[in-house]
Amino acid sequence: MAKHPKAATITVQVRNSAAGQFVDADQYKGETMQAAIEKVTVTGASGKAGFAIANYLVDAGYDVLATDVAPPRAGLKCRFLRADLTQYGEAVEVLNGMDAVVHMANIPANNIYTESTTFNQNILMNANVFQAAGAVGLERVVWASSETTLGLPFDPPLYAPVDEDHYPHPTSTYALSKVVTEEMARHHSKWWNIPFIGFRFTNIFAQEDYARVPGYQDDPSDRSWNLFGYVDVRDCALACDLALKADVTGADTMIIAAADTIIDRPSRELAEEIFPGLEFRSEVEGTDTLLSIEKARRVLNYQPQYSWREMVSHD
Numbered sequence: 001m002a003k004h005p006k007a008a009t010i011t012v013q014v015r016n017s018a019a020g021q022f023v024d025a026d027q028y029k030g031e032t033m034q035a036a037i038e039k040v041t042v043t044g045a046s047g048k049a050g051f052a053i054a055n056y057l058v059d060a061g062y063d064v065l066a067t068d069v070a071p072p073r074a075g076l077k078c079r080f081l082r083a084d085l086t087q088y089g090e091a092v093e094v095l096n097g098m099d100a101v102v103h104m105a106n107i108p109a110n111n112i113y114t115e116s117t118t119f120n121q122n123i124l125m126n127a128n129v130f131q132a133a134g135a136v137g138l139e140r141v142v143w144a145s146s147e148t149t150l151g152l153p154f155d156p157p158l159y160a161p162v163d164e165d166h167y168p169h170p171t172s173t174y175a176l177s178k179v180v181t182e183e184m185a186r187h188h189s190k191w192w193n194i195p196f197i198g199f200r201f202t203n204i205f206a207q208e209d210y211a212r213v214p215g216y217q218d219d220p221s222d223r224s225w226n227l228f229g230y231v232d233v234r235d236c237a238l239a240c241d242l243a244l245k246a247d248v249t250g251a252d253t254m255i256i257a258a259a260d261t262i263i264d265r266p267s268r269e270l271a272e273e274i275f276p277g278l279e280f281r282s283e284v285e286g287t288d289t290l291l292s293i294e295k296a297r298r299v300l301n302y303q304p305q306y307s308w309r310e311m312v313s314h315d
């Protein structure tokens, strides 16, 4: 298959034999080789993030297989296989023959199912996908962690802007499932000797979600639970594309948020009003995000493209 124009070059080291793959010593010469990520499975592709990510990656030139336990959405631009990722064999089948997985499938919040079901289902899905990724010899795993690992609701946060070190403070089994999965990712990354990039997404916004934004302006305290964070789903897709291309090794996690907050007031003033005495550990200018995206900027060159300010009239 022809290499797509934006094909990633990544460093692939000689595999752990536990991955079930044998390597040709002459080919590798004990060094590393460059391989392109071309074929990507996107899980959770009937959901908010997975649908947008699958289509974004198709447009970016990847060969995408979308999968979900729910039927495909209208407008999906790639092939689709329905699979229940709580079944290990189904996870193996949807990853087999691919180069990477962008794993979005999960129960996406607490208070949807019972606390025990949320934890058990998410852990089962994530354990199966990570194990299958190694078993079929994927080159890379990109997956969705969550801002909830950082301690939602922030009441108050320990400091601002909240960064990756404000961790772990899970307050629900949903958040705990992501904390446990981050730990699983660290070990699977070593076992299979491939990168695992986890995104602590803040509140993800698709087009229809922006209609609620004007209503937030009158009482910003309604959005203090996550420090007024949001991220456009297209910027989530951008982050996944960057993660598929990035020259990284091991397991890492980073916050993915918009560059600004969802409230039309200076961020520092707003946070100090709602959380008196809050310690600021770095500069916050204007309406800058209070969920730091400095790490994603540094590691992935992530530059969010979308702001609610261009999509919602806010007189």
Ligand SMILES: NC(=O)c1ccc[n+]([C@@H]2O[C@H](COP(=O)([O-])OP(=O)(O)OC[C@H]3O[C@@H](n4cnc5c(N)ncnc54)[C@H](O)[C@@H]3O)[C@@H](O)[C@H]2O)c1
Pocket: 043, 044, 045, 046, 047, 048, 049, 050, 067, 068, 069, 070, 083, 084, 085, 086, 103, 104, 105, 106, 107, 108, 109, 125, 144, 145, 146, 147, 200, 201, 202, 203, 204, 205
């Ligand atoms: N939405 C947010 O604001 C947000 C914030 C932070 C992190 N996240 C994480 O991002 C990811 C995507 O979130 P989303 O908002 O798109 O969620 P979503 O609920 O819209 O999509 C998740 C998809 O996973 C699928 N799924 C659930 N159980 C499955 C199973 N057993 N097998 C296969 N598929 C299954 C669902 O059918 C659904 O289509 C999730 O991992 C979520 O935890 C979401």
